[in-house]
Amino acid sequence: MENFVVSxxxxxxxxxxxVVGQQHVTTTLQNAIASQHLAQAFLFCGPRGVGKTTCARILAKTINCEFVEEHVRKGRSVAELVAAGRQDIIPDSVLNSPTPDAPTELEACGKCSSCRAFQENASFNVHELDAASNNSVEDIRSLVEQVRYAPQQGRFKVYIIDEVHMLSNAAFNAFLKTLEEPPGYAIFILATTERHKIIPTILSRCQIFDFNRIRVEDIRGHLRYVATQEKIQAEDDALHLLAQKADGGLRDALSMFDQMVTFAGHDLSYKDVVQNLHILDYEYYFRLVDALLSENLSQTLLLLDEVMQNGFDLHNFVVGAAEHLRGLLVCKDPVTVQLLEVSEGIRQKYVQQAQAAPLAFLLSALNLVSQCDREFKQAKNQRLHVELTLMKLAYLNGAVQFARDLSGPAANGEAKKKSSAAAPPTPVATEGSLVATGTAEAPAAYVQAVAPTTRPLPPPTTTAAHAAPPTPAIVSGPADPQPIVPVESGVEELHDTPSIEDETADVPNPTRQFRDTQPHVEVGRPSFEGHEPAPGLPLPPVTRPSGPIQSKVPSLPSLSALKAKVAQQASTTKAAPTLDVEPTAVDGLPPVDAEVLHRVWNELKEERKAQERMSEYMVLNRPVQANERHVIELIVDNPVQVDQFNEFRAELLTELRRRTGYPRLTVQVGVAPQAQTARKLYTSSDKFEYLAEKFPMLHEMKQRLGLDTDF
Structure with missing residues (x-):
């Protein structure tokens, strides 16, 4: 049995x-070989499976080819090589070319001894190193030792280091000198998938080539070539789906192709690929959009259940729905259809469905699905989260049309009045809100808004000719209540917003009036005394002025009126009879009982000590005394204790006033003055200056003897 080799x-x-899909790299390398401008080090960057190591091997093979040596470096034409009998080193593509003396592409011949040795993995001029397993300084030192020896055959020694980002920093630093100034026969080709992990000193010494992800069409074409060579019948849609699933990597596409051939045999169909790779088919999303456009909510929910029963992830379903809507949006314009990377048959389905889907529906649906994608991971019930989005999408088309019809008359200021029986079942949607409907197809609170400026308008006052049936009115103020309009269809009637220019001044609500009869004291409850109309008495009628609207701000009295009012109050105060009470010290406040104050203060202090609140205990552990204004002066040691006291000040004052019975007690905190301390002598210079102040002769002694203060 012949050994199987993967594609x-x-x-x-x-x-x-x-090489597939990297023409910008291959053309540059061919021109560098033809012009003999080869760099000493190359760095190939790009994602996996796009041809980095392959191009490195082709470059190493080509620069040591005998045809390149004779034709490029020695300048011998193809005719001269043929005359000399060297057809064995001329590539077949050059021999069969109509212009053999001026080949359009420079390739290795594949016939010479150097090319054959490379193809058999027996070349001594090409060395491959896996940096993932040889990433130490010793490995790089061994590589540098090998570079010292010139090649025995051929012109160049090529060192291909794959996954070079895996080298340690010490290995990179050990490699710098050799990479910057290698021998003339040494060429280094570094390959990596993570360019950002390579230190800048290495990057500055290399020519950097960025490999792109391979396009879907290029991968599909290469898969078609492989299928033809292997005599496999494969559908274009199946190969295109494999190319999409590969995500720009040709190696991944070939691996999946081998897997599909093993599963389906020599007849590969689109259904086989979908079944084996467990991919959400396009048909799911075409059926989904058809159900949404027809407002068939039941079919939409059944489709979601089918997707879950087949084992697909809900998040992948949401992401695929967003991609499908984006494809429909792209297909609305024939110019942008080419942006859709699908096969020709599926592209026609996209174009056909895009013609049936309104543009407003696609934009709003894409916005809702994107919002569902963002909030999916935070949702507790993820299936319900997706179902709510599908419910909104099911009635989105009607909501858009209703908002469009509504915005026209509303913009012109016309009244839009509809009776309850004639109200359409279409839901009203406003941005950022949900509007309930009463129909079976549109459950309540499932429609999200799509018209940013549309809002429900207040119901009008019912006239006598069209009076509604008597319903209990909810009275919320002195004004006459407005009857509630009965709603049968679930959609509130819409009317014009009344103009604010004809509004009269607002009348204050006379339901409750308060009058403060005592000075406000912090005792925990307000000292208000007021009156309120009796429950059985009707409120006085509210009249509105018939003339022009006056300003709501009352006019201020003049200065002379204020002076007259003050004089009148002073005379009234003098004429008032005096009360037979004992005068107090200040402002009518009785003096504070010092014994009661000290007892309560000690109780509060000891309670904090028992609760192990020692910082508060240390602040309160000092004598206190209240003055005639009921102010307690508390002297603390430092500003830190002031901050500590302010943290429990409110709690302390509440308990202190309650237990002593003096509601006006307050505490004023101050910091004790700091006593002047003696000067600290730390250094030798400080000690000398201190002694010199007492004995001035020390300065003269220091100058005469040339002494220093360091002792």
């Missing part, structure tokens, strides 16, 4: 022409 190895490109 990624069997059909690995051997020439620059056969």
């Amino acid at each position: 990624a190895r069997k059909y690995r490109p051997a020439t620059f022409r056969s």
